[in-house]
Amino acid sequence: xxxxxxxxxxxxxxxxxxxxxxxxxPQAIRIFRAKEARSVSLLTFAGFNFIQFFIMMYGYxxxxxxxxxxxxxxxxxxxxxxxxxxxxxVARSKSESIRGEQLK
Numbered sequence: 001x002x003x004x005x006x007x008x009x010x011x012x013x014x015x016x017x018x019x020x021x022x023x024x025x026p027q028a029i030r031i032f033r034a035k036e037a038r039s040v041s042l043l044t045f046a047g048f049n050f051i052q053f054f055i056m057m058y059g060y061x062x063x064x065x066x067x068x069x070x071x072x073x074x075x076x077x078x079x080x081x082x083x084x085x086x087x088x089x090v091a092r093s094k095s096e097s098i099r100g101e102q103l104k
Contacts, residue, residue, distance in 0.1 A: 010066065013066065014066060014070065017066070017067075017069075017070025017071070017073070017074065018070065018073070020070070020074050021070065021073040021074035021076075021077045021078075022077070024048075024074070024077035024078045024080070024081050025077055027040065027081050028077065028080045028081045028084055031081065031084040031085065031088065032084060035088060036088050036092065037084060037085040037088045037089060038092075040081070040085050042082070042085045042086065042089070045078060045081050045082045045085060046082055048078045048082075049075060049078050049079055049082055052071045052074050052075045052078060053071075053075060055067060055071045056068055056071040056072055056075060059071065
């Protein structure tokens with residue numbers, strides 16, 4: 001493979017890693033604005049975090065710093081979504097229990 005082709009593929013791959021990380025941002029914004037996460041799957045986003053963590057570890061073992069950087073960014077954005085899901089579900093649970101106590 002010519003060197004220029006390898007460089008082009010690495011540039012495209014870098015862009016794809018960035019896009020992958022940014023795909024989680026609109027979901028985080030939607031959850032933050034709505035102040036709820038009812039329609040969002042915690043299992044899905046926790047699974048994404050799990051996969052991204054091990055891809056990042058694979059990059060570390062292979063000394064592939066592009067993978068490490070790209071998936072660290074993705075892990076942060078997806079982790080934010082996961083955190084917001086848990087945060088708002090716990091808050092909803094607390095408010096429902098308080099409402100239940102007030103109705104008694």
